[in-house]
Every structure is written in structure tokens, then in C-alpha cells.
Amino acid sequence: MAFVLLGADQLLSLSYLRGVKFRFNFPDLVHGFLQALIFAGSFLFVRDYFERKEVFSVNILLKRSLILGIGALFFYYLLDYIPEIYLGIKQGMSEARPSRVLGAKVIPTNPTLDYILELLKPFVIVYYLGASIMLFKKLIFFKKSRWDIIWWNLLQIILFFSLIFCFDWNIPDFAFIIFQVIGGALVVLLSIRLKWIGFLGTQDKLNAILYLVLINLMTIMLLQNFFYGQESNVLITDFNRNTFMLLIGFMVLLYSIFSILALIFNLPTSTVSEQKNTELNSFQELARMQGNLNMEELFEKLFKIALESTQVEGAFLLIDDPKNRYRFYATDNLKGENVKLLKGYCRAEGQNMEEQLLFLNATTEGDRFSAIRDQYQSVFYQPIVLKDRKIGDLFLMKSFANGFDEYMLRLIKSYTAQLMMTIHNVELLEETIESTRLKEELAIARAVQQKLLPKELPKNDHFEVSAYYLSAHEVGGDYYDYAEVDDLHKMIIADVSGKGTNAAFHVAEMKGVFQALMHLKLSGKEFLNIANQSISKCFDKGIFITLSYLSIDTNKKRFSHSRAGHCPTIYYNAKEDKIQLLDEKGLAFGIIRNDAYANHIEISEHNYNPGDVLLFYTDGILEAREKDGTEEFGFDRIKNLIAKHKNLNTKDILDKIIELLTVFTEGEMSFDDTTLLVVKFK
């Protein structure tokens, strides 16, 4: 449409020569008003409709514009043809054969239908042109600047005001010219916004050119038909009074022509930009794989990307990381014997961490690599290094010499680095998951272990009992329990060698054995002998349990005591006002695993009196250390505490011990579990 502006004067005069005839006796003003209404209406409609469409794909946008163009052309000719069909039907009723002469509109038609059809023509054209402009606008505004928006808004204002030209108001010629020149200039300014072209691939560019050429053709056909096609009785086909349509038509034509030219000039550079795009995408893809825990897929991706980004002819990737058990192997276009050669090379190179171009010269390498040399002249070697250890080797090969440039090598290096970072992150994630899981399991183990200890200790007229238990870890290896059978009250305190979860499981076994055997009315010796044998079966060699066992007969006012390798119990004899140790001979559980155990254990029998105190404890309290010293809490401190506080009740005796222990260790946690059990007879 550029010629319209260039030869404006000439054309203007031409357009005035074209007379306008009216079938209806409407004043020209009404025609002008209707046409302006159609222009504005259809334009505003498409503007709002296409503004909302958010798709951005150049080819989809252009395809839409093209489809609209074809549709517009189709409807345009249909509108031309409908009166003929209408007349044909009419004619057909009276004459046998309708004649083509009807097209010349010799015979009067239905004037109302004719009028409406004629008015639909500008609607169809403006709908198509407007829609195309709105679609182009998305291209124009690709990476838009502030000025693009200003030009665009100005153009819309010009278009709006150009609608007044539809009314024939004796407007002076220069007014049209001013509008057309300013509007044309804005169109030119907007038409040079072609930033989107740089982001298209070769194929997309070729497609775009095809679409744009067709769009151009459609537009020219439509405009040509409108302005020169027929002697319309209804339409104002004057150029000046149609400045609106002229401008939007000019815009569609100019933008598509500029785009075609720019696309053609940009074709040669598109391979480079495509390459860059692929690289960028590859990086993004690698980064996205962060959430992927499948190593196999990660390595496969690396291999694929290395192949694509360097256009190599042969490749070889071997991942072998015994530490994490990553194994991956892939080759591309490589003969079997060469694969073997390269594997050999990987082994020989061992921990070589340097990426390098390999020149597999006969002089330096003997003739080891002659097979590879026959197939490939350039070989690049890239070690795959995770954190600071090599986990694999990557070889890339090309058939011609000097096949790799600095840029490619850097690229491969960054890909590998990115992938290794991904793997590292995946590993960290897995570790976190693992440690969270372990914490949860320990919490469960702790809850279970708390249930192994008796909820309530006996309260009766014969004696009172209090207990203290503190585990050094989440779960511990100390245990105490109580059972009452007939008039016998049985108590046990035990310590499993080792600490933590393992020990806790053995504690559970110990509880099972204790609770089961208690009801069999066994003597102390029998109980210990059988318990040792049952427990030992479950234990690994080197694991043992020490325990002290107490059985109180309240009828006879006697108790029997024995210890299986456990710390001697402290016994305060009130009648004699004397502290003594119950340190019978006794072997820990789990050392001798048969009946011979009975020979290694002794039971002591005692008559008790009111005020007698028994203190059971585990070695955790003996070995509790000063915060910054080496001295242990030790046996004497406990003994002295009993001597001093023997008259208190069991709860208070415990409190006194714990109080002193806390002062001694300054609140520092013990390395071992600490358990105390105090019995006082009434």
C-alpha cells in the first residue's frame, strides 16, 4: 500500500472520478455513518477478542491470521455471489435456464438484501485486517519498549479519528493527507519491530515466510476488490473517506513485507542461534532433573546432550563408581574392539582428572590405538568428577582432524559440571531423607522402650520402691522390672553391654524372658540358669547382660539376692546399722551358654528388718565423670550417700543421689545409661 501514499494526489483525483450511485435514497451521511459504525465495531470487537488470547508462538499467530484471511476472502466472494443465487432462484421459477448475464445486475434484485450484503463486505475486511493487526501486535510487542506502546496507542487514536472521514463533510484534502502521512509513519515505526525473528529456528522461519506471503496475497486481493472490484451502489469506496481501512490494510501489508525480508536475511544465521537455543535448553533440562532420583536417566541425559551439542560422530561414556554403586555405560557409533580399547584406557588412566584432547599417536602410544585412529582423527577425553573423585570417563570422537574447538570443549565441561552438581544435590537430598527417617525410627524405638519399664512400682505394707532411669541415647541398654507371684515380689535390674538401638532390642528380649519365667515358681538359681540359656541364644558372641535379681518373701521376712556380673548391691542393715555389699559370685549372662552356668552363680539369703535399704544401680552412675575432670562419681560417693540418708524414704534417697550426681557432673549428660532402684523395708 506504500504506493497509495506515494501517489496520493494522483489517486485522490482518480477516486473522485468514480461516481457513487445510490439505490436507496438515503443521504450520504447515513451511508458514512453505517460504514464508520462497521469499521469501529468490527475493529473494537477483534481488538478485545484477540487481546485476551495469550498464546505466543509465531507460527500459530501467523497461521491464525492466514486462516482468517482465507475465510475473509471466501465470505467476500460469497457476498458477491449471493445476489446472483437469489436472482437465479427467482429466475429459475419463470425461465428454464438462468443466464450468466445476471451477474451484470441487469435485473433488479431484492434491494434490502443487496444493501445488507454490501454493508457486510467492509465488516469482513476490517474483521480480517483488525484481527491480523492484533496478532501482529503480539509480535511487535515481543520484548517491547515504552516507545512501542506509545506508537501503538497513537496509531489507535489516529485510526479512531480517521473514522470521521467516512462522513462527507467537505473536508479539505490536506486533512486526509496529514492523517495518512502520520498514520503511515506510525505504521512504519511499528513495522520495524521484528525482534521475534531472532528466536526462530530455520524451519519455523521458512514456515513464517510462507504464511506471510499468503497473508500478503489475501490482503492485496481483498483491498483490491474493495476499492476497485465493483461499482457499488451502497459502499463508499473512496480512498480518502476510507482512510481507516487504508491504514490498517497498509499496516498488515507493510508488516508482513518487512517480516518476509527480515526473515530471508536472517535465514543464514539461524543455525547458530538454534545451536545456542539447544545449549540453553540442555542446561535448563539438566537443572530441571534436580528432582530426579534416577541416576541412570541422568547419565543418559549427559550422554545425549554431549552428542547433540558437539555433533560428534562417535562417543563413549563409562560410569563406574563402586562407592555409590553408580554404573552406566553407553556408546555411539563405535566398533566393539575400540570400546575395549577405551575401557582399557580408562583403567590405565585411573584417577586422571584432566580433560584433554587425545592425540593417539603411534609414536607415543605404540600401536595400541591404531584401530581408533582408523575410525576417528579427533578424540576428546573428559573425566566425570563428582566432588573430588573420578566416577567415570567420557570420550567424544570425530572422523576429521582438529574436530573440536575451544568453545565445544568448554561447553562439554560445563555440562558435566552441571550434571555432577545435580547428582551431588540428589545425594544430599537422599541423605536428608535418610536421616529424617532414622530420627523417626529412633523416636518410635524410644517410645517402645519406655513401655518396657514398669508403669507402676509396688506399694504395700512391707516395703517401698522408687526408681530412676536416664538413657544416654535415644534408646538405652538399661532395664528394670518388677513382678509379684503369690507372696513373692521379684525385682530385676539389668544392663546390656553396648549402647543404643542394639542394646535396646536385647532389653526387650530380657523383659520377655523375665516376665515369662517369673510365673514358673522357679528358685533364684533355676531362674538365672534358664534365663541365661534363653537369652544367650539370641545374642552374638561378645554381647552380654549383667543383672541383679531380688526376690522378697514378705511372709518369712526374707529376701534372696544374686548378681550375674552386675555391680554389687548396697545393703544397709538397720538392725546392725551397717552397710554391706552383696557381691556374691556371679557370671554375666551370655558368656557360658549351657547348664554349666549354674556353677558360676551364687544366691545369698537374708532376713530383713524395718529400715533396711537396698540400692541397685548400673555402672553408668559409677562412671559418671566431672565436667572437665577425669574423676569418676565412683562407688564410695554412693555408699556415703546411703549412710547419710538411710532414714529418708526411697523417693528422697533417690533425689539426694541425683542431686549430688548433677552437681558432680555439672549437668553434663553421662556417656552411659543411668538407672537406680531403691528398696526400703517397713
Place this chain on the structure above:
Amino acid sequence: MEVTKVIEASIVKLEINGELDASTTIEMDTVLKSLLETGSVKIIFDCTNLSYISSAGVGVFISFVDDFKEKGGNFGFYNMQENVHQVFTMLGLDSILSIVAGEEEAKAMF
């Protein structure tokens, strides 16, 4: 902890230096395992410089003593410090393991 191995005729003398606790038992475990494999089963332990032993430390001797006895050997401990000796007696191990006063008595076991 350090273990020094001295081979005297058919008897292997192991001098234990330092503390034998949960963290150092693995070392002792390795030493005893290799001795068992090579068939050197008559072992005497010089405990002069064994300053501390935990229950896990004791465990390592217990776990091996039967295997050594089966092959006609034994363990003999001598020159134990008082605190270490106490741990053995408390556990009742003095009736299972041979704990003697000096090197000569230990050698005399075999």
C-alpha cells in the same frame, strides 16, 4: 589403644597399651581374628599398660575365647591394674578367663 605382638616360641604375647572400650575393640577384634586364622592360639595378654576396659572391651575376649580353646589354645591375662581387674571380677569372668599375677605364670598355663 595399641597392641604390640611379641612371638615367643608357640606363645604369642600381646601387650595392650591404653584404653580398651567400644571404639577400640575393633582393633583388638582384628588382631585376634588374624591370630586365630594363622593358628596361633596360645595367647598371653600383658595388661601392665591397659589403663581402662569397658564392658564392650571385655566382650571381645569373651567372643573369642571359646574359638581359641577349641583349637587347643587359651587366653592368659597377667599384670592387671586394680580397676581393670575389678571389671573382670565383677562380671564373674575370673572363673572363666585365666587371670594371673605375672608373665611366668601365664606362660606356665601352656
